Amino acid sequence: MNTLLWQESFKLLKKKSTYWVSIMLAGIVLGFALLSRLYPKVFPAKMFFTSSFGATTWVVFVMIAACATSLSMEFQYGTIKEIIYQQYSRSTILISKWLIMLVYSLYLYLMTGIAALLGKLLFVNSKFSLTDIGVYTHHQTVLQQWFTNMGSNFVTLWFVLSLVFLFATLFKTSTTAVTVGIVTFFAFNVVSTLMFQLIAKFNWLKWNPFNFMNYANQVQDSTRDALTKLSDTQLLVGSLSYTALFLGIGFLFFRRRNV
Template sequence: MYTQLKHELYKLNHRKLPWIIITLMLFFMIIIGLAMGRTYSNLLVMTCYDSSTIIMLILVIVGSTIFSMEFQYGTIIPLIYRSSSRSAVFFAKFITLFLYDFVLHIAAMILTVLLNIVPIINAPVFWAAIYKYHQPLVVNMFMNTGVDLITSTLIISLICLTSCLINSNTVVIAINALIIFMGSDLSSSLLLAHVGPSSIVRWNPFNMLNLTTQYYNYATYHVTSMLSNAQLLTGTLCYTVVFLLLAYWAFSRKNF
């Protein structure tokens, strides 16, 4: 699998889109900073200017080129023939997307620091100030980034699954974008509609998308999710494994 991973990383590194699109993340972060104002300086720093959503959207766009576009145009076929196994191809693509996700989160933190060196759109912050969970602000930023990395890995597993089930790049992007923007609201609707016991319905996969937002705004989102941070974390990890295994199952049985 090392050879396949090296090949996937090489392809990702030599594509212009994955790196140019990071400028979109910077633009989004600046817009969020301007929209929220200087009153929420600490919260903006903790959440890296609410970069979670844009990172997920970037993963959907780039991830679709890694998976579904290769299915759509048949370029996956020579990869499988040259590889020792389908599992090597699949997990090389998954690891590549995860590493790109990690890079995006590091970039978001770096951009956050840069935006606060000269606080034009944000009020100056004291990085050692105690903020959420009785932790320094800088620790809050690292912890929130780690939590969001787990949430975005759930999205990656969904990208893998939908890409292995649907060959159309456009459809894969549309479905996952809808999940990102509407998943949390859909979970809330299911709980409010009382379609089943809330103790069971609250464990639906869409509810796990609340993990990051609940971590930095527990009082508001705990009422909506009906789960604790630890429960959301457990559910997110479990669903990530389940979706990833289903994606591999679909990939291994896919006809090319």
């Protein structure tokens, strides 16, 4: 397992895109912090800061691509053969890929978080304090709201990534997995109005997986429970369960996959 983890991180670090992505994300965060200073009415600094100046959304893009390609590139380049006919089982191979992607996503959150703090200090330090009361939540400070947002967004991120991994195990190219990830994440907001109407009509539909994409939104805006018909805890446990389920299905497929 240690060898596989080392191999996965070696490959990730050898990709130039890994470094470009870090530089671009840091640039975007600092850029939006600067925009918050220049156009405070369009980009309210205090509210924008709690999403690391928009980085949590950009990280979703990056992670969808990274997870899809971490598996599909092995099929595309034929290197999956080289990996499997080492002594390791398919299960260990897939788990090592999950773990490296988990570490990568944590790194991106940490890196963009530090960039957001730097952006605040450099450009909007006078606009608000981390100990101010948050914008939407009246019981949390900006700092607490920032952490809550990052935590809840991270749960939703991995819900999407579990679907990406599932489709990456089913198809040899990354296109399908990337499409599924992006559509799930971004088209969700479009279809959610319809979904809430259906949930209002058929209560059992509240258990459909897409409803759990509301977790991060509901944590930030507690009035949403009227629409989702689920508590924050139910959404959290449900999100984690669906994530485990999708990863598990992908795992079963991958274990039986002929190369």
